[in-house]
Amino acid sequence: MVRDFRLLPIALLLWVSTAISLPWHAAAVAALATTLGVLGVLGLVWIVVNKGSTHSQTVVRTAGVSLLVAGVLLGSVAVHAQARASSGxxxxxxxxxxxxxxxxxxxxxxxxxxxxxxxxxxxxxxxxxxxxxxxxxxxxxxxxxxxxxxxxxxxxxxxxxxxxxxxxxxxxxxxxxxxxxxxxxxxxxxxxxxxGKVDTAVNAARTRLNELVQDFSPQARGLVPGAAIGDTSALPVPLADDMKISGLTHITAVSGSHFAIVFLVILGLTWRLPRTLRAVLVAAVALGFVALVHPSPAVLRAAAMGGVAILGLVRSRPSQSLAALCAVVVGLLVYDPWYARDYGFVLSVLATGGLVLGAGPIADFLHRPSRGEPFLPKVAARALAVPIAAQLAVGPVLLTLQPYVSVYSVAANIAAAPALFPATIFGLAATVLAGVWPLGALVCAHIASGATWWIAYVAQVGAGAPGSTLTWPDGPGGVMALAAVTVLIVGLCWRYHVSGGLAGLRKLVRDRVGLRVRDIIFRGARARVADTESGRSHADGWSEPRILAIKGSRAAGAVRANIRLLHRARLILALCVLVVAVLALSPTWLEPLRPGSTYGRDWSVASCDVGQGDAFVLRTAGSGTYLIDTGPPGAEIGRCLTALDIAHVDAVFLTHFHADHIGGLDQVLRTVRVDRIVAGPDIDGSFAAEAVRQSATHAGVPLSVFGEGELPLFPGVEVEWPTNEEVRYLKGRSDGGEDVTNDASLVVVAQLMGGADDPGPSVGVFLGDLEETGQSRLARHLNAGGSEGAAGFGTGVDLVKVAHHGSASMSSDLVRALDPNVALIGVGTDNTYGHPTARALDSYRGVGAAIIRTDLCGTTAVGKSAGGWFVVGDCP
Known part of the structure; x- marks a missing residue:
């Protein structure tokens, strides 16, 4: 089929100009729209007065029409901007x-x-x-x-x-x-x-489905509603993270694949009905499905594409996938310009565009001749090409959301694909039946939960496999680099089919680029002969789409005719099963070889640059490795541990339940092996504490919470503060309505490892986010005698992790009591809190401490040598 590219430049121009102009004033947007329109008119006028070559006229005509149409449509953005500003x-x-x-x-x-x-x-x-x-x-x-x-x-x-x-x-x-x-x-x-009545019915249906799976396993409670109607409210956070790493988040983000499944089932059930009635039924189901899942930008994009397909069914014409996608993009951007920067819309359009334009060449490449026979059978090549094309298309955009590339996303999508159909269909059936036939709904929900179990298992295996993520440079440079790699991969696939130099490439782009999505879901596209099986054919040679049906005799003939290809496919399948089994078992010999750390081996404490948050790695005199806090959510803590060459942590201490101290826990558990987690007191039963418990349970790591039983003992490390009396005092403040989370921070004291030329230990104190009240009470505790425990807190302090990122809420008495040589501050660049404050800096400078800040130095390691303390990093 020849692809229709005429709408592509219009859609791209409108999309880019809309995305750029959204923050502008209405007058500036109107000026841009006018400029584009004038340029378009000038281009069309040039064609009239200039008798140039046919090729030049074609190029100018395309550019002129695109500029003119984009300029006119961009006027809607100016209207929106003016109304938005006038609202006040x-x-x-x-x-x-x-x-x-x-x-x-x-x-x-x-x-x-x-x-x-x-x-x-x-x-x-x-x-x-x-x-x-x-x-x-x-x-x-x-x-x-x-x-x-x-x-x-x-x-x-x-x-x-x-x-x-x-x-x-x-x-x-x-x-x-x-x-x-x-x-x-x-x-x-x-x-x-x-x-309204529709929303009331939808809310009731969604509520009934959640109640139906209330007693199911955690994965089923989250994934059955997620795969069926996009409701992720009960999805466990660790499982959501695993799905993100494995590239399976689209399963709970209702989009084109879900609509395709629903349309496929409806068309299959109504294949004997007249064409117009089938189209009406599919349209009604599509509208109901949109209402059920709520009309997000990605859902509207998928529904609009489905509407184009329905129109093609009514008119007995094959749809042009690329032209339909471009028309949908233009229509939705005119309807709501803010879709231009909506991540769901962007990812949905790019994934569909990748399938339309990229899956065909990739499938042809995988089906290319190799030693006289295709490398992969056509069906296997197309099945593999679909997730590859989608992942390549969305990869650069995903990089702006997560600074890594999912290594096993293609394999995970192939493994999980068979379960998406039953998870969606039976989940929807349970939603519909829950209000009229509870028993039937429960049966359907159990079947859907079986399918989602496999999806969850694939996500966990993919996320837990060695090297599951490939760290990639973030920022515009990293995005452009990944986009260049994407273009290179697709270009290599094209190379095998380009003949005749540049002319052959032009012919390939014009005639063959694109995936015939309709041919995968349905049999029957353009045919020059009548469809003898269905008895339905049309004057232009196109036969009506119908569900694939392969009779037993035909299947047997296909097996006999392609026995060698099936042997190869069987070998590849066996290898895939073997790889999945090995990854699931996770033997120790599979741990990837780690490059040597650029920070050396003699450091005792490392400050991880995790933005506005805390994460400190310490190595103790007892040859232990510990992590104090994990920073906010994101990949930064994983990068730091990798750069420091840390593969195993004896314990992770979470000083208190704030996101900038515990948010990176799941990333830590995926990056290194952790023996135990120790958390501060859960004063008010916070949501964050429950999230930590779920993460620990999911990873199979023992969790000890201060005040809930005895804390384990670690050589050279102990929790000095709070005391049991202090916890009772904090609970009283909390019952009075005060937020005491910061003052409930654990204060961890450790005997730090000495250097090669100075093997004697030093003492480090990590103060969490203690506020001025908590610091003052700790200072009085120390002045009253403190503790002479294993860490030797009472013998003096060499290093302090400054409390609360160097905020102004601090106690000078505690600084004088500790009198450290080195003060470490975990703080984000250009943070809006003004951290670290002049008061904190002056207090620690006043006792002669060297101050090391992550916003100025990045990730930094410090250690003690015979000549004093040394620093490895980029401190100015």
Missing amino acids: LPHAAQERMYAQVSGIVVMEPKVQASGFAQGALVLTVRVTHARIHNWETTYPGRVRVTIPREMAQGKPSPRYGAVISLAGSLSPSEPAERDLARLTASAPPAEVGAP
């Missing part, structure tokens, strides 16, 4: 004003899993009325609402589609963000209007 909400947010807002809940409320608002309820509200002082607006923009944890706990979440009223302080959203502003609620929201 962005200006009020810049001034951080107090607002009263009424609106419709348009995003399923979710609990914030990490960050400084951990445990808070987050939702999006489409404004119907807002009042700021004496000024009002009814502009229907969106506001992102955060309901603090203490307000959200114990109260029902606002229902999707309900009208709620709430008040709170506004703050500005990020540039080009879809939301007009952010609002932090000062009181729980009040529901002033019930959801």
Whole structure:
């Protein structure tokens, strides 16, 4: 089939110009739209007055039409920008004003899993009325609402589609963000209007499905609703991370594959009905499915593509996949310009574009002749080409979200693909039947849970396999490098099919690029002969799509005719099974060889640069290796441990339950072998503490929480603070409504390893995030005698990890009591908290301590030698 590229330049030009101009003022957007339109008109005028070559006229005509259409359509962005500015909400947010807002809940409320608002309820509200002082607006923009944890706990979440009223302080959203502003609620929201009939039915169906799987295993509670309707509210955090590493997150992000499965089933069930009636039924199911999963940008993109396919079915014409995709992109960007920067929309379009343009050449390459026969059978080549093409297409964008490349994503997608069909279909069946036939719904849910068990297993094996992620440079340079690698891989696949030099390449791009998605799902595309099996054919030679049906005799004939290819496919399958089995067993000899650390071997404490957070590795006189805190979520802690050549950690100490200290725990558990986790006291039963417990259980690592039994003993390391009396004091403050999480930090004291020329140990103290009150109480504890435990705290201190990133809430008495030689500060570059403060820096300089900060030095290792302390890093 010849691909229709005419809409491609229009879609690309509109997409790029829209994404760039979103943060601009309305007048600037209008100027850009006018400029594009004028350039397009000039190009078309040039064609009329200039009698150049046919090739030149074709190029200029394409560019002129693209510029003109993009300019006209970009006018919608200017209209949106003008209306957005005139609403007044962005200006009020810049001034951080107090607002009263009424609106419709348009995003399923979710609990914030990490960050400084951990445990808070987050939702999006489409404004119907807002009042700021004496000024009002009814502009229907969106506001992102955060309901603090203490307000959200114990109260029902606002229902999707309900009208709620709430008040709170506004703050500005990020540039080009879809939301007009952010609002932090000062009181729980009040529901002033019930959801509509459709939303009420959808909410009830989603609730029934979650209740149906309530007693299932953790993976089923999260994945059955996730694979069926995209509800990930009960998905365990470790499993979500495993799916991200294995490249399986699309299973719980309803998009094109889910619509294809639903359409396939409906077309199969209605194959005897008239074509128009089949199209109507498929359209009705598609609309119902969109309502059930909620209309996110990726869902709307998939639904719109399905609408084009339905139109082709009604008209008895084959659809043009690339042209349909471009038309959908243009239509949705005109409808809502903020889709241009929506990650879900971008990933969905790129994945589909990768299938349309890249899977065909990749499949041809895998099916290429090798020693007189195809390297892979055509079916196997196409099955393998689909995840490869999709992963290559979305790889550069995923790099902006996660600074690594998933190594086993293609293999994981191939292994999990057979389970996606039953997980989706039986999950949807359970959703539909739950309200009318509970027993049948329960049976369907159990079948779906069996399929999701396999998906979860594949995700865990893929994430836990050695080298599951390939660290890749982040930033624009890393994205461009990965994009270049993607182009190179696809280019190598094309090379095997290019003949006649440049002319052959042009012919290939014009005639053969693209995956015939319809031919995979259905049999029957263009045919020059009548379809003898169905008896249906058309004047233009195209036969109606129908479900693949292979009779037994034909299958047997295919086996006999392709026995050598099947032998090769069987060998490849056996190798894949062997690899999966080896990875699942994870033998010790499979651990990858690690390059030597550039930080040497003589250091005793390393400060990991994890941004605004704490993560410190210490090596003790007892030959132990310990990690104090893990930093915020992200790959930074994994990079640090790899750079330091750390493969095993005796214990991870989590000083307290804040995301900038515990967020990287799952990454640590994937990067190194951990023997035990020790956590600070859980004063108020926080959501973060439960997340730590789940992570430890998932990884099979013992967890000890201060105050819940005896803590294990480690040679040369002990927890000095808090005492049991201090914990009782903190609980009393917490019961009074005070947040004491920082003051509940563990204070860890260690005898640090000496250097080669100075083998004597030194003492290091790690203060977590103690505030001024906690530091003062610790100072009094030390002045009263303190502890003369295994770490030798009472004999003096050589090194201190400064409390709370060097905040102004500090005790000078504690600094003088410790009197360290070295002060380490974990702090992010250009953080908004002003850390470290002048007060903290002056206090430690006043006792003669050398200050080492991660925002200035990056990851740094320090150690003691005969001449004093040495530093390995990039400190200025």
